[in-house]
Amino acid sequence: MATSVKTELLETIKLALTQLKLKPVEFSLEHPANEAHGDYAANIAFVLYPQVEDQWSNPLQLAEAIVAAIKLKVSHQSSSIIDSVSVAGPGFINFSLKPEHFLDYLNQLINSKQIPLTTDPFIKQRICVEYTDPNPFKELHLGHLYSNIIGETMARLYEAVGAKVWRADYYGDVGQHVAKAIWGMQQLLTQTHTTLPNLAKKSLLERQKFLGQSYAYGVKQFESDPEVKATINRLNPLIYAIAQALHQANGWQPVVEYEVHVPQSDFNRGEIRSLYQSGLAWSLEYFESLYQFLGTKFDGYYPESLMGEYGYRLVQHGLKQGVFTKSQGAIIFPGEKHGTHTRVFINKLNLPTYEAKELGLAPAKYQDFPYDQSLIVTGTEIKDYFKVVLTAMKLVSPDLGHITTVLSHGMVKLPQGKMSSRSGNVVTVQGLIAEASAYARTLFSAETHLPAKAMDQIAQAVGLASIRYAFLKGDVTTDVIFDFKQSISFEGNSGPYLQYTYARCASVLSKSPLKIKNFKLKMGALNPEELALLRWFYRYPEVVAAAAQNLTPHLLCTYLYELAHRFNLFYHHHLIIGSDFRLGLTTATAKILKSGLELLGIEAPEKM
Known part of the structure; x- marks a missing residue:
């Protein structure tokens, strides 16, 4: 409507x-x-x-x-x-x-199984959304969580307005962080007198914790010990070669010559391969468990090691086109000619840089899912880097470059400041959710008569809601500070407040289900609180469409908060049970809240 x-x-x-x-x-x-x-x-x-x-x-x-x-x-x-x-x-x-239109939409809401939403201009559109982009061998940190929450919300918004969505996850399975972690794994296994097979018997969380400790230890020694630094630098090309060999075993024809850069060393290649394969498998399994908890199911997974191969070919093609040029033994993109800055895409060793890998990711995703639009959700700290990559992409592959958009989100901070995994004291995704859930548990009244297990489940839902909503309620391109007291509250502009309002609606309707489903009233007979609700419902499809089209999920948060605020004023001023019309308003409120919370990835418990 x-x-x-x-x-x-x-x-x-x-x-x-x-x-x-x-x-x-x-x-x-x-x-x-x-x-x-x-x-x-x-x-x-x-x-x-x-x-x-x-x-x-x-x-x-x-x-x-x-x-x-x-x-x-x-x-x-x-x-x-x-x-x-x-x-x-x-x-x-x-x-x-006309007042009749407000009533028409109310009746439509009540009588429809699903809320009808705007589909223009998204109907039949195919949209690829890339987000999260974690680094195996490291903990999933709050920046990855922010990316995941934004990306999953955008994917759900696109689907709600009629688009077919492909969720893509690009992960860093090679790079110096992997070399540092594998060197650290070797050292910690020796120091703890543990073997890889014994470590494999431990729980997933214990294995992931070990990987995080290994990475932190590798970073520390890399920065403080020149000999360790030299060893890790020699290890790095070997890991690239091992990753390439694993792809080759699955039928990939290598393009980049990594093997020629592997130095003669005392590394046991078989041992390094085992550490790499085990650590990568554990990391991806751990990430998948978190994705499932967060409500994300990716359609395509894209390892950095393979994207380098795609990117290498694309840069060589662009070199022939004149998009790229050679400079001091490397292949660069002369960005100054195009209003950006110069960056290296293939280095002096004839190896693809991160820029080339990002460039190759576009055709790899398109090969799996021919899209009409591509959205990449990433941190604002690499905004300028992406400006160069997109400029180059529009020249070397204009059909993909011109339909690619980057949504750069801000940094996540806790009151004590930004967290880093380099020192090993990173605030992990799982740790933040656990702490938020524990805090939420303390807010429940002693008079709440629910089994302990149900209370724990609700506390977890409330804790996660507080995080998701706090990350989304403001402009996602700016930094967000997650404050526990403000975010985990049943009052004010918070996720738990919306959940509590929905539970309040559900409680009313459980006591007196709606019977009449077609209202015809004179608007003059309505009180201000009823009219305020009635005049707010019809905006919902418009808000969802605007949030999807403008990459602004905070519009949906603002709308839902105002809806909850209006309902609670109505609830406190008027007796609902006994009035079919007021039960109709309550039903409509509950439907929109549940729909909107689902788009935000937030569970709507019926009891709290």
Whole structure:
């Protein structure tokens, strides 16, 4: 309904402009901040005025002329949605919708199994969303969690408005972090008198903890001991060669010559391969367990080692095209010519850099899922790097470059500051969720009569909701500070507050289920709290579409918080049970809250 309403209003304005012999222009049609001013406000007069200032002395006069034309149309052709139209302030055009439409949408909500949502312009679109992008052999940290929460929410928003989504996970299975971790594994296994087979018998969490400790130890020794640094630097190309050999065993034809860079050393290749394969398998299994807990199921997994092969071929192709150029033995992208900066894509050793790997990732994903749009969710600290990669991609592979968008999110901070895994004291994803859940458990009243197991499950759902909502409720391109007391609260703008409101709705409806499902009322008979709810429902599809189209999930958070706020005012002021209409409002509120929370990846418990 929301789309048809907006479409009809836009068409009405367009017809008015035609009647006045004015050319149509792009303008905004939004909801006024103050609902007393109507349901929609258009700024058409301000946008159009510079082109017609010889005909009207100011935007106000132009707005009055447009309104007069609209009223003439409405008087001759009775509008199905416009109740009134007026000029406000220096030239805004305000529209008030007919009360019947609010009731129509309420009835539609109550009688539909699923809330009908806007599908334009996403219907039949194929969208690839890449997010999380973890590094095996290291803990999953809060930046990865932020990426996962944003990416999964965007994927759900796209699906809600009719798109087919491919969830992609790009993981760093090679690189110096892997070499440091494997060297650390060797040392810690020796120091603890443990063997790899014995370690494999331990729980997944114990194995992952060992990998994290190994990486931290490798980093520490790499930075403090020159001999260790030299050893790890020699180990690094061997790991690349081992990873390539594993791909070759699965049918891949190697493109990059890693083996020639493996130095003669005292490394036991078989031992290194076993450590690499075991550590990688444990990491990926651990990540998968967290993805499942977070509600993510990826469709495609893309290892960095293989993407380097794709990227190498693409850069060589671009070199022939003149997109890349040779410089001091390396192949570079001369970014200054294109408004960015120069970066190396193949280094002096004839090996692909991270830039080349990122470039190769696009065709690899497209090969699996021919997409119409590609969204990459990543940290803002590499925003400039991605600007170069995308510029190069648009030149060497324009069909993919021009349909790729990067959403750069801010950093996650706790009150004590940003965390790092380098020192081994990283705040892990699992650790943060466990702490948030434990804190949530302390907030439940002693009078809550639920089994202990059920309470623990609800506490976990509340803890995770507090994190997801805190990460999403603001502009995701900015930093977020997760404050436990503010975020894990049943009051204020928090995920648990929305969950509690939904549980309140469910509790009311469990005592008195809705019977009447088609309301016909006179709006004048409604009190302010009922009217406020009724006038808020119909915006939901519009908000979901805007959040998807503009990469702004916080719009959905803002809408749901206002809905919960309006319902709780209504709940505290009026007796619901005994009034079918109020039960209808409660049913609609519950449906939208549950739908919206699901899009945010938040569970909606019926009891709290």
